[in-house]
Amino acid sequence: MSQFVPEHILVVDDDPRIRQMLARYFEEEGYRVSVAGDGQAMHDHLRKSPADVILLDLVLPREDGLALMRDLRVHSDVPILMLTGRNDLIDRVIGLEMGADDYITKPFHLREVLARVRTALRRRRPTAAGAEQPMTEIYCFDGLRLDAARRQLLSRDGTLIELTSGEFDMLCVLVRHAGRVLSREMLMDLTRGRALEAFDRTIDAQIARLRRKIEADPGHPTIIKSVRGVGYVFTAKIVRMDD
Numbered sequence: 001m002s003q004f005v006p007e008h009i010l011v012v013d014d015d016p017r018i019r020q021m022l023a024r025y026f027e028e029e030g031y032r033v034s035v036a037g038d039g040q041a042m043h044d045h046l047r048k049s050p051a052d053v054i055l056l057d058l059v060l061p062r063e064d065g066l067a068l069m070r071d072l073r074v075h076s077d078v079p080i081l082m083l084t085g086r087n088d089l090i091d092r093v094i095g096l097e098m099g100a101d102d103y104i105t106k107p108f109h110l111r112e113v114l115a116r117v118r119t120a121l122r123r124r125r126p127t128a129a130g131a132e133q134p135m136t137e138i139y140c141f142d143g144l145r146l147d148a149a150r151r152q153l154l155s156r157d158g159t160l161i162e163l164t165s166g167e168f169d170m171l172c173v174l175v176r177h178a179g180r181v182l183s184r185e186m187l188m189d190l191t192r193g194r195a196l197e198a199f200d201r202t203i204d205a206q207i208a209r210l211r212r213k214i215e216a217d218p219g220h221p222t223i224i225k226s227v228r229g230v231g232y233v234f235t236a237k238i239v240r241m242d243d
Contacts, residue, residue, distance in 0.1 A: 005058035006032040007121055012042045012068070013083060014060050018106075023109050024053065026117075039063040050078070053120050055104075057083045057112070058091060066098060072100035079120035079165050083108075101166040103202075123151075123165040139175050141236040142223055143212060148172050153214075161213055166191070170206045171214075174234040176226060183231040201227035207232055 143156035
C-alpha cells in the first residue's frame with residue numbers, strides 16, 4: 001500500500017511574519033511547507049526537494065523575484081504564484097510574461113491564497129491510477145498536436161513544447177472555441193474562474209507568451225489573432241483526432 005505524500009509548497013518571502021503565517025496555515029491544511037527568505041535559500045530547498053507550487057515574492061534581497069522566476073522557467077514548469085505588495089500593472093504583466101501562473105496582491109486573505117494554490121495544483125496533478133480516465137481530446141493545427149487529456153503540446157518535429165499551466169489552459173480554451181471571438185473578460189472567466197479586474201492586461205501577457213511558443217512569426221500571428229477592442233480569436237484550421 002503506497003504511503004500518502006503531501007504536496008510540497010515553497011514560500012519565498014523576505015518577511016518572516018508572512019513566511020510563518022503561510023507556513024502555519026498550509027501545514028494545518030495538510031500540505032508540506034518549506035520557507036525561504038531569498039533566492040539562495042529557495043535554490044537550496046529545491047535541490048533537496050522539488051516543489052509542487054511556489055509562492056514567490058517579487059521584492060527580495062540581492063536577487064528579485066522576477067530574476068528568480070526567469071531562472072526557474074529555464075528548466076521547470078512548476079506553478080509559480082507571484083506575491084506582490086505593489087499593485088502595479090506593469091509588474092504583474094512582466095511577471096506573467098516571464099512565466100508566472102498567477103499573482104496575489106498583498107495584503108491578501110489566506111483563504112484566497114489557498115484557493116489559488118489548489119487551482120494551480122489541480123491543473124498540475126496527474127490523473128490517479130485506477131481513476132476514471134478523461135476522454136481523449138486531441139487537436140492538430142498548423143503542424144502542432146495538442147493533447148488536452150495528457151496536457152501536452154508537441155511541436156512540428158514531435159518534441160514537447162513546455163507550457164506553464166496557465167498557458168496550457170489558455171490554449172485549450174482558445175482551441176475549444178476556435179473561430180469564435182473571445183473577449184478578455186470571457187478568457188479570464190474560462191481560464192481562471194474569476195472576474196477580470198479593471199484595466200487588467202494579464203490575458204494579453206498570456207497570449208504574448210503563447211504566441212512566442214507556437215507562432216512561426218509571433219510579430220505577425222496566424223494562429224491566435226487579435227480583434228481590436230474586443231479580444232482574441234483562434235483562426236488556425238483544426239483537425240480533432242479523438243479516439
